[in-house]
Amino acid sequence: MDCINQLAQCLNQGGMDAGLAQFISIFLGVVLVATFPLLVTILLIWVERKFAARIQDRIGPNRVGPFGLLQPIADVVKLLGKENITPTGADKPIYNLAPPFMVAAVLLVWAVMPLTPYHFGVDLEIGALYVITVASIGTLAVMMAGWASNNKYALLGAFRVVAQLISYEVPLAMAVLIPVMLAGSMSLQGIVKAQYGMWFVFAAPISAILFFISSQAETGRAPFDLLEAESELVAGFNIEYSGMKFAMFFAGEFMHVFTNGVLMAVFFTGGWIGPFVEQLPWLGLIYLLGKASIWYTISLWVRNSVPRLRIDQMMDFNWKFLVPMSILNVLVIAFLLQVIKQVGLTPIDPGNFIQNLPQTVVLLLGNVFVGYVMLSWVRSKGRQARAADEAKKMTAATVHAVGD
Amino acid sequence: MGARFAGQDAANRAFLRGDGWVMVVGGLTPQAIAFGFFTILTLGGACGVVLNKNLVRGAVWLIVSLFGIAGMFVLLSAPFLAAVQVMVYIGAIGILFTFAVMLTRSMTNLRQRFTAQWWSALIVVGMLFVFLMVSVIVPVWGGVAPELAGEVVATTTDLGAALVDGNQFVLPFEVASLLLTAAMIGAIVIARQHEEE
Amino acid sequence: MVPLWMYLAVAAALFCLGTYTVLSRKNAVAVLMGVELMLNAVNLNLVAFWRFQSPLNMAGQAFTAFVLVVAAAEAAVGLAIIISMYRSRRSVTVDDVDMLRW
Numbered sequence: 001m002d003c004i005n006q007l008a009q010c011l012n013q014g015g016m017d018a019g020l021a022q023f024i025s026i027f028l029g030v031v032l033v034a035t036f037p038l039l040v041t042i043l044l045i046w047v048e049r050k051f052a053a054r055i056q057d058r059i060g061p062n063r064v065g066p067f068g069l070l071q072p073i074a075d076v077v078k079l080l081g082k083e084n085i086t087p088t089g090a091d092k093p094i095y096n097l098a099p100p101f102m103v104a105a106v107l108l109v110w111a112v113m114p115l116t117p118y119h120f121g122v123d124l125e126i127g128a129l130y131v132i133t134v135a136s137i138g139t140l141a142v143m144m145a146g147w148a149s150n151n152k153y154a155l156l157g158a159f160r161v162v163a164q165l166i167s168y169e170v171p172l173a174m175a176v177l178i179p180v181m182l183a184g185s186m187s188l189q190g191i192v193k194a195q196y197g198m199w200f201v202f203a204a205p206i207s208a209i210l211f212f213i214s215s216q217a218e219t220g221r222a223p224f225d226l227l228e229a230e231s232e233l234v235a236g237f238n239i240e241y242s243g244m245k246f247a248m249f250f251a252g253e254f255m256h257v258f259t260n261g262v263l264m265a266v267f268f269t270g271g272w273i274g275p276f277v278e279q280l281p282w283l284g285l286i287y288l289l290g291k292a293s294i295w296y297t298i299s300l301w302v303r304n305s306v307p308r309l310r311i312d313q314m315m316d317f318n319w320k321f322l323v324p325m326s327i328l329n330v331l332v333i334a335f336l337l338q339v340i341k342q343v344g345l346t347p348i349d350p351g352n353f354i355q356n357l358p359q360t361v362v363l364l365l366g367n368v369f370v371g372y373v374m375l376s377w378v379r380s381k382g383r384q385a386r387a388a389d390e391a392k393k394m395t396a397a398t399v400h401a402v403g404d
Numbered sequence: 405m406g407a408r409f410a411g412q413d414a415a416n417r418a419f420l421r422g423d424g425w426v427m428v429v430g431g432l433t434p435q436a437i438a439f440g441f442f443t444i445l446t447l448g449g450a451c452g453v454v455l456n457k458n459l460v461r462g463a464v465w466l467i468v469s470l471f472g473i474a475g476m477f478v479l480l481s482a483p484f485l486a487a488v489q490v491m492v493y494i495g496a497i498g499i500l501f502t503f504a505v506m507l508t509r510s511m512t513n514l515r516q517r518f519t520a521q522w523w524s525a526l527i528v529v530g531m532l533f534v535f536l537m538v539s540v541i542v543p544v545w546g547g548v549a550p551e552l553a554g555e556v557v558a559t560t561t562d563l564g565a566a567l568v569d570g571n572q573f574v575l576p577f578e579v580a581s582l583l584l585t586a587a588m589i590g591a592i593v594i595a596r597q598h599e600e601e
Numbered sequence: 602m603v604p605l606w607m608y609l610a611v612a613a614a615l616f617c618l619g620t621y622t623v624l625s626r627k628n629a630v631a632v633l634m635g636v637e638l639m640l641n642a643v644n645l646n647l648v649a650f651w652r653f654q655s656p657l658n659m660a661g662q663a664f665t666a667f668v669l670v671v672a673a674a675e676a677a678v679g680l681a682i683i684i685s686m687y688r689s690r691r692s693v694t695v696d697d698v699d700m701l702r703w
Contacts (some may be wrong), residue, residue, distance in 0.1 A: 136496070147502070162499060169495075439603045447614055447615065453622055466637065466638070473644065479603070485662060492673055519696065526625070558657050566662075567663060567666075576663070597688070
């Protein structure tokens with residue numbers, strides 16, 4: 001805010017009308033906040049390909065520039081140079097609007113991201129809710145893309161994608177509820193500031209896992225990448241997109257994964273908190289990006305190691321495991337927080353590490369309980385399914401034996 | 405600093421306080437510009453819903469209109485409702501409408517959009533609007549000075565407390581959740597394909 | 602600050618457009634879209650009155666939230682009925698659904 005006012009005053013002294021000066025300085029701030037993730041995405045294209053290559057025991061891009069660092073530039077130049085084909089019969093306005101909507105759905109999240117203690121786009125009092133809301137705009141973009149391509153397979157792909165995306169929004173929203181409860185505020189800056197004493201990942205690990213899994217599914221990352229399934233459905237709902245529009249979907253997806261890493265860092269691992277952040281606020285940005293990179297690396301690691309789930313397995317996993325677990329999680333943590341308040345273990349000074357320990361231990365035990373209950377339920381279901389299979393095989397074997 | 409803009413300090417302080425903007429562009433405050441923009445979105449989207457030939461485009465216009473309403477909610481200091489509006493209406497109901505349009509194969513190039521009674525409907529609706537404006541809205545609230553009832557507005561925390569307070573809205577809250585469960589089960593049962601028949 | 606009557610005028614216009622959609626469109630899905638417009642106009646009215654007349658009393662926002670919930674439930678069930686109707690009669694024109702049983 002100080003920078004914006006300084007810039008406005010500077011422009012005003014240079015002879016510009018005050019209102020216009022304020023508008024231009026705010027506009028420049030917006031441009032800065034919106035350009036930062038786009039620049040990071042360019043680096044991410046390289047990181048992704050190198051990392052995937054190394055896990056797959058090959059080298060990855062290494063021709064263009066030292067260690068292949070200029071590969072993203074080559075990618076962008078190639079995509080810019082491609083012809084923009086619009087299929088016949090495609091609904092042109094909707095066809096052209098879908099890629100920008102997809103990118104917008106990701107960029108809008110950065111407006112509320114607390115980069116340092118003093119630098120952020122805007123500190124909405126409903127920041128966490130806004131993040132989830134904006135994610136649902138991406139679903140709309142996919143639907144528009146699938147429909148407007150005038151292609152049966154794009155439409156089918158879009159239906160499946162939308163089913164997956166709206167299903168996984170439920171555990172995502174419930175997992176975000178826990179940091180909101182622990183911090184007592186929906187604003188992202190408030191959530192980060194409440195983690196001075198103890199990071200939320202230690203008090204609510206199940207929520208962190210839930211958020212991680214759901215956000216992987218929301219972006220269409222493995223093992224939930226049936227959406228694009230590069231080796232199966234050609235490209236799913238973006239079959240008919242080429243050139244810069246495809247580049248927008250592509251970049252939007254990478255940006256979304258990184259944004260999810262940053263959100264993990266903000267909600268669960270303390271955002272910009274780290275040593276010496278009060279003296280040098282710019283260190284906050286470094287800490288945030290470092291933590292986000294760790295989560296991003298974990299997501300890349302998972303992506304390149306596990307096989308893909310089928311659509312019915314994905315839906316089962318969501319509705320029969322993640323949603324009950326997230327509901328149970330919310331109930332248990334809410335109950336335990338009230339119990340802690342009644343017993344008097346609530347930390348009087350939330351910034352103090354020692355005072356936070358009793359609450360954290362109680363919540364951790366609650367999480368272990370939730371995890372144990374869910375896993376034993378899943379195990380018993382698995383046992384039943386296996387017993388049913390055995391019984392079927394036995395009857396089939398006896399029928400076969402009798403039939404001979 | 406001089407007196408280039410006499411109120412610059414006050415403006416800066418107001419700005420830092422978060423009191424809103426001080427810029428006035430051609431006599432219109434930013435709130436007026438935002439209101440005009442969201443009105444165009446809302447009413448333009450509604451016109452698109454009424455007049456479209458292609459129902460998928462109609463669904464997109466509906467989404468535009470709902471987004472305009474969400475913007476109005478923000479202008480009226482109800483940010484929680486704006487976020488819920490986008491999440492529920494645009495993220496869920498909009499997509500539901502799009503699915504329904506695609507599944508009922510009734511979309512493109514509708515030759516007959518309107519029923520035979522469209523002209524009488526137009527007259528009735530026009531009269532309703534004129535009646536509302538002239539007899540109800542402008543006389544009762546038109547003359548009041550545009551000042552809000554104070555700057556103190558209840559926050560989202562108050563809404564949350566009200567929804568679970570035994571003296572306030574916990575009963576409608578619980579009934580609403582029952583209603584949603586019933587609607588969910590009902591929709592699934594109605595729209596299911598009956599294989600056993 | 603934008604005066605109250607302007608918000609009410611927008612809500613009235615939106616309500617009238619929704620009513621016209623319901624009364625004059627042939628397609629059932631379009632009729633439901635009109636119903637959604639009407640419910641949104643009501644929501645806008647409620648929130649405008651809340652903001653201008655009694656911003657400390659949460660009844661306005663709570664009422665709006667419940668109207669939103671009811672609208673969502675009604676849209677879901679209505680569209681399910683339309684899909685079922687399409688399956689049995691292959692048509693979603695409201696004029697064609699004019700017999701209870703044949």
